[in-house]
Amino acid sequence: MAYRETEKMRNRKSEARKRIFQCAFQCVMKGGFRNAQITHVAQAAGVATGTIYRYFDSKEELFAEIFRSATQREVDKVAEALATEGNAVTRLEAALRQFAERALRGPTMAWSLIAEPVDPKVEAERILYRQAYARHFEQAIRDGIEEGSIPPQEARQSSTCLVGAIAESLVGPLSPAQAESDQTNSPEHQQPLVDSIVCFCIQGLTGTRR
Amino acid sequence: MAYRETEKMRNRKSEARKRIFQCAFQCVMKGGFRNAQITHVAQAAGVATGTIYRYFDSKEELFAEIFRSATQREVDKVAEALATEGNAVTRLEAALRQFAERALRGPTMAWSLIAEPVDPKVEAERILYRQAYARHFEQAIRDGIEEGSIPPQEARQSSTCLVGAIAESLVGPLSPAQAESDQTNSPEHQQPLVDSIVCFCIQGLTGTRR
DNA sequence: ACAAAGAATGAATAGTGATTCACTTATTAA
DNA sequence: TTAATAAGTGAATCACTATTCATTCTTTGT
Structure with a gap:
């Protein structure tokens, strides 16, 4: 008898998995899911394509994991903002x-998460996560x-509308076509956009202009 | 000199084009863009695959045309509803x-137009047509x-929110998974859904509950 | 040092489906 | 009838990548 998986090896493997994951993440961040091929990811991570399949069942699985990881961050941020003091509105x-x-601060990744055509x-x-956002809002x-700060209504339905309104409003500004050309990405230009989205949404909920 | 395109031939060709288009349309209607392959379309239309390429530059071109045709109908209906008498609200x-x-009455096609992943x-x-809807609303x-029936606001932005809210609200109910199982598609069950979408949207615009 | 087990490799394979093109058939005008 | 031109055909080809697997390299315990 000889080889038996040792602590050192377990660490090394988990490192490798992490590295592959990170590199794939970077690839998506740079160019979206579209042109994040396994070959590229492997190259970026400095491993052979086959190696990736030792750590992930398939490309879709890998990318689904990346999607989850990236989106969970955002869901957490939203949850965090909702967990502060103050009234619901x-x-x-x-x-x-x-x-x-x-x-708007990370438009490429945001576009991939919100609107890029994916497997x-x-x-x-994506659908699951949109529901996750909606549940928090709900x-x-x-x-x-x-x-009493919001009039009675179908909370579930309203939350879905919020998700849709904000996502749709961002699709244009985030789209790669938009991103490259103009300087709409400077914070000053974005403030009014954010304001009017928020204005519509809050009014949709409360019936009150702010 | 011999063959020169005659009236009869021109007609026959335009018929053929129409038939291919219609059959492709039906294919999409039945199973979405996903499984409307050229082979299927050709079979349905009773022509060889190659023939399709005499009438359409590529698959994407054909399907883009189908998308336009189907969506234009809907845009027209919306425009029609907006052109009646009465106040803006x-x-x-x-x-x-x-x-x-x-x-909701034609959920399969609607899902393809609104949410199916496409080339x-x-x-x-799709993006163009969402803008078309938005412009009408705007x-x-x-x-x-x-x-004076709607308070001053960024009309462009609000219209985008409307499009997003309604589209997002329909994605769930229209999705193929949803469609097959339950009887959510009977008009009675749909009325409250439609009501609460409309309620949110109108309130978002006017700040008034109805 | 050696054998057992695993990990890594990457060229070859495979699945998918759009697109082509050499060939056949149909239409037209002289 | 015939030559010219075009339309129709569909098996073969192509393009694209994800995935595999025979082989090589590493690690481990005796």
Whole structure:
């Protein structure tokens, strides 16, 4: 008897997995899912293509994991903004702002997460995550209804509308075509955009202009 | 000199083009863009695959044309609803209702037009058409602002939010997974859905509950 | 040093489906 | 009838990448 997996090896393998994951993440960040081929990822990570398949079942699986990781960050940020003190409306406004501003700050990745055409398994994750956002919003809306800052309504439905409104509003500004040419990406130019999205959304919820 | 294209031939060719187009349309209607391969379309139309390329430059071109044709109908319906008598809010409400109800009545095609992952050229059409919807809404919003039924706001931005909110709200109910199982597609079940979408949207515009 | 087990390699393979093109058939005008 | 031209055909080709696997290289325990 001879080889048996040792601690050192386990570490090395987990390092390798992490490195592959990170490099794939970078590839997506740079050029979207579209041109993040396994060959590129392997090259970036300094391993053979076959090696990737020792750590991930398939390309879709790898990319689904990347999608989850990247989107979970955003969901957490939204959840965080919703978890602060203050009434529901204020917290919802902060969350929407947070979401839009972060997206505009990292437009390429945001576009990949929100609007890039992707493989079915990744698309499935996207739908799941849109629901995750909606659930967070939904809870805040219920809070608002209870405390009286938001009039009674279908919280589930309204939350879906929020997600749709903000996503659609960002698709244009985030799209690669847009990104390259003009300087719409400077914070000054973006403020009014964010403002009017938030304005519409809050009014949709509360029936009150701000 | 001999062959020169005659009236009869021109007709026959235009017939053939129409037939291919119609059959492709049917294929998409039945199973979405995904499984509308050229081979299937050719089979359905009773021609060889090569023949299709005499009438259309490429698959993407053919499907882009189908997308345009199908979506233009919907845009026209929305425009129609917005062109009736009454104040801007009433007209916008009618248009949103129209849109949602038509989509829910033909869920497979609607899903393909709104949410199915598609090739880049078709996706480009989709973005264009979302803008087309938005422009119609935008004009109505401007009317509303002018006549005083809608408070002043970024009409362009609000219209984009409308498009996003309604599209997102329909993605779930229209998705193939949803469609097959339950009987959410009976008009009675859909009414509350449509109502709450419209409610959110109108409130987002006017700041008034209805 | 050696054998057992695993990890890494990357060229070759495979799946998919759009597109081509050499050839056949049809239409037209003289 | 015939030559000229075009339309139709569909098996073969091509393009693109994900995935495999026979082989080589490493690690480990005796």
